[in-house]
Amino acid sequence: MFALPALVALPFLGGLAAWLVGIRGPSRMPWIASLATVVLQILLLLDLTLGTAGMPGWRAHFAAPWVPLLGIDFRLDMDGLSLVLLWLNVLISLPCVLLSSRNVRERAGLFHFLILATVAGINGVFVATDLFLFFFFWELMLLPMFGVILIWGHEGRARAALKFFLFTQGSGLLMLLAILALVIVHAQHTGVLTFNYFALAQTGAMSPLAPFIMAGFFIAFAVKLPMVPFHAWLPDTYAESPTAGSILLSGVLAKTGGYGMIRYVVMLFPGASAHLAPLAMSLGVVGILYCAWLAVSQDDIKRLIAYSSVSHLGYILLGVFSGTRIGMEGAVIQMVAHGLSTGALFVIAGFVEDRTGTRDMSRLGGLWPAMPQFSAMAMFFAAATLGLPGLGNFVGEFLVLMGTWQASHVMTYFAAAGAVLSSIYSLTMMMRVFYGPPKAPDARPLGLPSFSHLTVLGAAAVLLLALGVYPQPVLNLSTPASLHMVDLAEETAR
Amino acid sequence: MMSYSFLPNAVLILCLGSLVQMAAIAAKRHVGRDALIGFLVLVASLIGIFMPTVLIMTGAMPLFAPDPWASYNAALIVLSAMAIHIMSWRNPVVEDEAVGSEYYLLLTLTTLGSVIMTAAIHDITFFIGLETLSLSLLGLIAFRNRRIDAGEAAMKYIVLSGVSSATLVFGFALNYAETGSLRFLSPSIANAPEPILASMGVILVLTGMFFKLSAVPFHLWLADVLEGTSIPVAALVAVISKVALFSAMVRYFSSVNLYVPSAQVDEILVVAILSMIGGNLLALSQTNLKRLLAGSSIAHIGYLLVAFLSPGPFGLASAAFYLAAYSAATLGMFAIMAGVMPQGADIDDWYGLFRRKPAAALAMSVMLISLAGIPPAVGFFAKFYIAAAGISAHRILLLLVLVLSSTIGLYYYLRLIRIMMLPAPTEASLPEVEAPWGGNTALITVLAVATILFGIFPSGLVGVGRNLLAPPPPANAVADNTAGVGP
Numbered sequence: 017m018f019a020l021p022a023l024v025a026l027p028f029l030g031g032l033a034a035w036l037v038g039i040r041g042p043s044r045m046p047w048i049a050s051l052a053t054v055v056l057q058i059l060l061l062l063d064l065t066l067g068t069a070g071m072p073g074w075r076a077h078f079a080a081p082w083v084p085l086l087g088i089d090f091r092l093d094m095d096g097l098s099l100v101l102l103w104l105n106v107l108i109s110l111p112c113v114l115l116s117s118r119n120v121r122e123r124a125g126l127f128h129f130l131i132l133a134t135v136a137g138i139n140g141v142f143v144a145t146d147l148f149l150f151f152f153f154w155e156l157m158l159l160p161m162f163g164v165i166l167i168w169g170h171e172g173r174a175r176a177a178l179k180f181f182l183f184t185q186g187s188g189l190l191m192l193l194a195i196l197a198l199v200i201v202h203a204q205h206t207g208v209l210t211f212n213y214f215a216l217a218q219t220g221a222m223s224p225l226a227p228f229i230m231a232g233f234f235i236a237f238a239v240k241l242p243m244v245p246f247h248a249w250l251p252d253t254y255a256e257s258p259t260a261g262s263i264l265l266s267g268v269l270a271k272t273g274g275y276g277m278i279r280y281v282v283m284l285f286p287g288a289s290a291h292l293a294p295l296a297m298s299l300g301v302v303g304i305l306y307c308a309w310l311a312v313s314q315d316d317i318k319r320l321i322a323y324s325s326v327s328h329l330g331y332i333l334l335g336v337f338s339g340t341r342i343g344m345e346g347a348v349i350q351m352v353a354h355g356l357s358t359g360a361l362f363v364i365a366g367f368v369e370d371r372t373g374t375r376d377m378s379r380l381g382g383l384w385p386a387m388p389q390f391s392a393m394a395m396f397f398a399a400a401t402l403g404l405p406g407l408g409n410f411v412g413e414f415l416v417l418m419g420t421w422q423a424s425h426v427m428t429y430f431a432a433a434g435a436v437l438s439s440i441y442s443l444t445m446m447m448r449v450f451y452g453p454p455k456a457p458d459a460r461p462l463g464l465p466s467f468s469h470l471t472v473l474g475a476a477a478v479l480l481l482a483l484g485v486y487p488q489p490v491l492n493l494s495t496p497a498s499l500h501m502v503d504l505a506e507e508t509a510r
Numbered sequence: 511m512m513s514y515s516f517l518p519n520a521v522l523i524l525c526l527g528s529l530v531q532m533a534a535i536a537a538k539r540h541v542g543r544d545a546l547i548g549f550l551v552l553v554a555s556l557i558g559i560f561m562p563t564v565l566i567m568t569g570a571m572p573l574f575a576p577d578p579w580a581s582y583n584a585a586l587i588v589l590s591a592m593a594i595h596i597m598s599w600r601n602p603v604v605e606d607e608a609v610g611s612e613y614y615l616l617l618t619l620t621t622l623g624s625v626i627m628t629a630a631i632h633d634i635t636f637f638i639g640l641e642t643l644s645l646s647l648l649g650l651i652a653f654r655n656r657r658i659d660a661g662e663a664a665m666k667y668i669v670l671s672g673v674s675s676a677t678l679v680f681g682f683a684l685n686y687a688e689t690g691s692l693r694f695l696s697p698s699i700a701n702a703p704e705p706i707l708a709s710m711g712v713i714l715v716l717t718g719m720f721f722k723l724s725a726v727p728f729h730l731w732l733a734d735v736l737e738g739t740s741i742p743v744a745a746l747v748a749v750i751s752k753v754a755l756f757s758a759m760v761r762y763f764s765s766v767n768l769y770v771p772s773a774q775v776d777e778i779l780v781v782a783i784l785s786m787i788g789g790n791l792l793a794l795s796q797t798n799l800k801r802l803l804a805g806s807s808i809a810h811i812g813y814l815l816v817a818f819l820s821p822g823p824f825g826l827a828s829a830a831f832y833l834a835a836y837s838a839a840t841l842g843m844f845a846i847m848a849g850v851m852p853q854g855a856d857i858d859d860w861y862g863l864f865r866r867k868p869a870a871a872l873a874m875s876v877m878l879i880s881l882a883g884i885p886p887a888v889g890f891f892a893k894f895y896i897a898a899a900g901i902s903a904h905r906i907l908l909l910l911v912l913v914l915s916s917t918i919g920l921y922y923y924l925r926l927i928r929i930m931m932l933p934a935p936t937e938a939s940l941p942e943v944e945a946p947w948g949g950n951t952a953l954i955t956v957l958a959v960a961t962i963l964f965g966i967f968p969s970g971l972v973g974v975g976r977n978l979l980a981p982p983p984p985a986n987a988v989a990d991n992t993a994g995v996g997p
Contacts, residue, residue, distance in 0.1 A: 083969045085976065148894070156885045162924070167931055174928055181924055185884070186917035192894060193909055196901040
C-alpha cells in the first residue's frame with residue numbers, strides 16, 4: 017500500500033542524503049549514496065511488479081487527504097502503462113547516476129540531489145491520479161532539471177536552461193487552467209469539488225467545453241513531447257545539457273508528454289481527441305520528416321541526436337492518435353525503445369566529447385581504431401535508431417505504422433519515408449565520426465571505455481534486442497487500464 | 511435600532527503603545543530599549559487580535575467591523591511589521607544613534623494606520639488610517655535624510671500620496687452627496703438619484719486606491735521610492751501598505767456584484783490586466799534588485815485583482831491565501847537583502863552567491879520560486895488557488911493574461927537564481943557578503959521553512975482563509991446607523 021508513495025519519496029530522500037554526505041565528505045560519497053538509492057528503487061519496483069503480477073487493470077493504490085476543503089487528495093494509482101514507464105525511468109536513471117562519477121566532480125552532492133529529485137518528480141507524474149497532484153509533480157520535475165542544465169551544462173547553458181523552463185512552464189500553466197476548468201465543470205454538474213481523475217473522467221468528456229479543455233492538456237504535452245511547432249526549446253536544451261541531463265531529458269522526460277497524451281488527452285476526452293486526431297497525426301508526420309531533415313544537416317553530434325529524437329517522437333504522436341489499439345501499443349513500445357536507444361546514443365556522444373573534447377563532427381572522424389568497443393556499440397544503437405528489424409524501435413515503428421494505415425494511408429506513406437531519412441542521418445553520423453581516415457594527425461587509442469559504460473550500454477543493447485525479438489510481455493502489460501476499474505481502486509484505498 | 515461600535519484590540523494596543531514609545535523617547539533616548547518597546551507593542555497587538563473585543567460602545571455610529579477579514583489581515587500586517595522590525599536591526603541606516611528611536615515609533619504608527627484600514631467601515635476611519643500610514647511612511651522614507659535619493663523618494667511619495675488622497679476624498683464627497691452616508695461601502699449605482707455622479711465618485715475612490723496600491727497605470731512612483739529608501743522600509747511599502755489597501759478595497763466593494771459589468775468593474779479589469787503585464791515588463795528590464803521587486807509587487811497586485819474580480823466560493827479565500835504567500839516571500843527577499851548585502855542593490859552583485867553564502871542563496875531561491883509560483887513553494891498553491899477562483903468565475907481573459915504574464919515573470923525570477931548560481935562573468939569586485947545577525951537569520955529561516963511547508967501542506971491556511979468576509983447588511987439597516995451624521 018505504501019509502495020507507491022515510497023516510489024516518489026525514496027529518490028527524493030536518497031538525493032537529500034547524497035547531498036548531505038557530499039557537503040563535507042569526498043565527492044565519491046554522494047555518488048555511492050545515489051547509486052544505492054537507484055538500486056533500492058529497482059528492488060522496490062521489482063517487488064511491486066512481482067507482487068502485482070497477473071493483476072488486470074489498476075495494480076496498486078494509495079490515497080490520503082491533502083487539501084480536503086478543495087477536494088484535493090494525495091492519490092496514486094498504478095496500472096500497466098505506469099509500470100512500464102516507471103521501469104523505463106529507473107533504468108534510465110541508473111546510467112545517469114552511474115556514469116556521472118567521472119564528469120561531475122564539483123558539487124557532486126547537489127548534482128545527485130537534483131538528478132534524483134527529477135526522477136522522483138517523474139515517478140510521481142507516472143502514478144498520480146489526482147489532477148492537482150499530477151500537476152504538482154509535473155512542475156516539480158522541471159526545477160531540478162533546470163538546475164542540472166544551468167550548473168553543469170555547456171557554454172550556452174544559461175540561455176538553454178531558461179528556454180527549457182519558460183516553454184515547459186508556460187505551457188504547464190495552460191494545462192493548469194484546463195485542469196481547473198474540468199474540475200469546475202464537474203462541480204457544476206455534480207456539486208462535488210474534486211480533482212480525482214476517475215471522478216472527472218465521467219463528466220469531462222460530456223461537457224460542451226471538452227475541446228477547449230482538452231486543448232490545454234494537449235498543448236502542455238505537445239510542448240513536452242515535443243511536437244513540431246513547439247519543439248524550438250529542445251535542440252538547444254539537449255545539446256547544452258550535461259550528458260546525464262541529456263539522457264534523462266530524452267530518455268524519460270519527453271515520455272511524460274507521451275504518457276500524458278494517452279492518460280489525459282485520449283482517455284479523458286475520447287470524443288474531442290478523435291476530432292483532433294487528424295491534426296495531431298499530421299503534425300506528427302511533419303515532425304518526423306522535418307526534424308529528420310534537420311538532423312541530416314547538423315554538425316554537432318548532440319544536436320543531431322536531439323533532432324533525430326524529435327523525429328522519432330513523432331511516431332508516438334502518430335500511434336497515440338491513430339485511434340487503434342495496435343497503434344497505441346506501438347506508441348508505448350516506441351517510448352521504451354526510444355528511451356533506451358536515444359539514452360545510449362547520448363552516453364556515446366558524451367563519451368566521445370569527453371575523450372576528444374569536441375562535439376563537432378567536422379573535426380571528428382576515424383575513431384573506430386581508437387575506440388573499437390565503443391564504436392561497435394555506436395553502430396548497434398545507430399542501427400536501432402534507423403529501425404533495424406529485430407530491435408525494439410522496429411517493433412514500435414512497425415506497430416505504429418500498422419495502426420496509422422487503418423486511419424490514413426497517405427500519412428503512413430510519409431511516416432514510412434521518415435525511416436529512410438533516419439537511416440541517412442544515422443549512417444552519416446557513423447561515417448563522419450567513426451569511419452574514414454582519422455582527422456587528428458596523431459591518432460592514438462583514446463583509452464578503454466570504463467566497465468560501467470560497457471555495462472550500461474550492454475544492458476541497453478540486451479533490452480532493445482529482447483524488446484525487438486519478444487515484445488509480447490510489454491505489449492500485454494502496457495495497455496492502459498480502463499477507467500471503470502475505479503471501484504476496485506476505491507475499495508483498496510480505504 | 512441599537513447599534514454597536516467596536517474598537518479592535520489591535521488598534522487600542524497600538525495607540526497606547528505608540529504613546530508609551532513617545533513617552534519613553536521623551537524621557538531618555540536609548541535606541542536598544544526603544545526598539546524593544548516597539549517590538550513588545552507589536553507582540554501585544556498580535557495577541558490582542560486573537561482576544562475577544564474589549565471595547566464595545568453602544569449608540570454610536572459603527573467605525574470598525576471586527577470581522578474575521580479584519581483580523582486576518584491585521585494579523586498579517588502585524589506579523590509583517592514584526593519581520594520588518596527584526597530586519598531593521600543592525601541595519602547600517604538605523605544604527606545612527608542620534609535618530610534611531612523615532613524609527614520604531616514610526617513603524618508602530620504605520621502598523622496602526624494599516625490595522626485601522628483593515629477594519630474600517632466608515633469613510634473617516636478609513637481615511638484616518640490611510641493618512642496615518644502615509645504620513646508615518648513618509649517619515650520612514652525620508653529617514654536617511656543625508657542621502658539625496660532618500661529625499662527624492664520622500665518628495666515623490668508625498669506629492670503623489672497627496673494627490674491620491676485628494677482624489678480619494680473627492681470620491682468620498684461625491685458618494686456622500688449621492689447617498690447621504692459616510693459608510694465605507696461602494697454606493698449602489700443603480701439606485702442612486704444621479705447614477706453618473708455616483709459612478710464618478712466610485713471611480714475617483716478607486717483611482718485613489720490604485721495610486722496607493724501602485725497598480726498600473728498609477729505605478730510610476732513605486733520603483734523610485736523603493737530604490738530610494740532603506741531595505742526594511744522598502745519591504746514595508748511593498749508588503750504592509752499593499753495588504754492594508756487591498757483588504758480595505760475588498761471591503762469597499764463587498765456590496766457590489768462584480769459579475770455585472772459596470773464602469774467600476776471595467777476599470778478594475780483593465781487595471782488588473784495592465785498591472786500583470788506592466789509590472790512584469792517593468793521588472794524584466796531592471797538591473798536593480800529593489801526596482802525588480804517593485805515591478806514584481808505590481809504584478810502580484812494584478813494577480814490579486816484577478817482573485818478580487820472572481821467572486822464566488824474561491825474569490826476572497828484565494829486572495830487571502832495569496833496575500834499571505836506574497837507577504838512571506840517578499841519579506842523574505844528583503845530580509846535576505848538586508849542581512850547579506852545591504853549595500854548591494856545591483857543584481858550583478860549577486861553573482862556566485864551560491865558559492866559565497868549557500869544558505870542565503872538557497873533561502874533566496876525558495877522565495878523566488880514562491881514568487882514565480884513553482885512547486886513546492888507556497889506561491890504555487892496560491893497561484894493555483896487564484897486560477898481556480900478565476901475559472902469558477904469565468905474570467906478567461908484575465909487568466910490567459912495571468913498565464914502569459916507569469917511566464918514573463920518566470921524569466922526574471924529564474925534569471926536571479928541563475929545569477930546566484932553562476933560565477934561573475936567579469937572580474938568585477940563584488941561587494942562583501944555580510945553575515946546577518948541572529949534575529950535576521952532566524953527570520954529568514956522561519957520564512958523559508960514556512961514558504962515550503964505551507965506549499966506542501968496548504969490545507970491549514972486554506973481552512974483559515976475561508977468565510978472571512980460576510981456580505982454587508984442591507985442598506986436600510988445602514989440608514990439608521992448613519993442618521994447621526996446626516997446633514
